[in-house]
Amino acid sequence: MKMVDKAMAKAVIDTLENLAFMEVGPAPETSWEMTGQSIIAALLCHEPLQGEIRGIFPRGLITEIAVTVFGLQDEACSEATMQDVSAEILNTIAGRFLSELLPEQQTFRIGLPEIADRPEIEENEDWQEWFFQAGGCTFSLSLLNLTPDVFSTGKHSVADCCHPVE
């Protein structure tokens, strides 16, 4: 497995299992459909890697997490809460991903997560996207324009280090 795939899978699994007690697995790209019901969160990596990490989360998934964390009823989740949950999930995944990917003694700096409105990838952008499944929803994480290049090592797939989802 490529180191970057392994780092992303571990970051996603650790985050959702700890935060919401959810089992996470890989998802095929064919199961993915971004709709207006998705929330897009993004944050910038500043040092030592530069680029953007983006998460696209279905509202169904975010609602389930909000219900677990806040003990709310589904209907009590405001838009602000949904956005805050999405941003915090991405923030946690991003930090975990970089600490998995970089040497233990390497410090890193990331920006504050923001809710984004730009789902499209521009033609000239370098990107890699991973798809995961939790709570019956498929969601995606992407790295955009990350430099230096972290995609060029290893040979396996993200599925190798995820638990199977029933």
Next chain:
Amino acid sequence: MKRVVIADDSQTARMFIRRCLQIIGLDEALFVEAADGREALTRVKEAPTDLLVTDLNMPCMDGEMLLRRVKGNPRLAGLEVLVITSAGNAAREAELLALGARGVLRKPLAPASLVEILGPLLAERR
């Protein structure tokens, strides 16, 4: 009753930290929340506080500056500060411990890791 100030710009993170602290035995504490380091500094100055739990990456005043301000203030220097961050690694953790943090934990937070660091503190202050 113990007073705990939780500083994080995410309401979700504050709630999650609070729940973890309640699980490990601080269920009857008075929790005061702050959305950034500046607000947290105001909150710890306004009343005697047993524990400050802070994120690192926050607007206005980040967690490191908050830690420096607390430890640099003779009236607050004895306050126990726990840093919880998504941008943690061994080097960063060593820096924060040298600045006076009682512990540094990485997100996602697990109650067991809180017990490891705060267990003695909870016992001391009972």
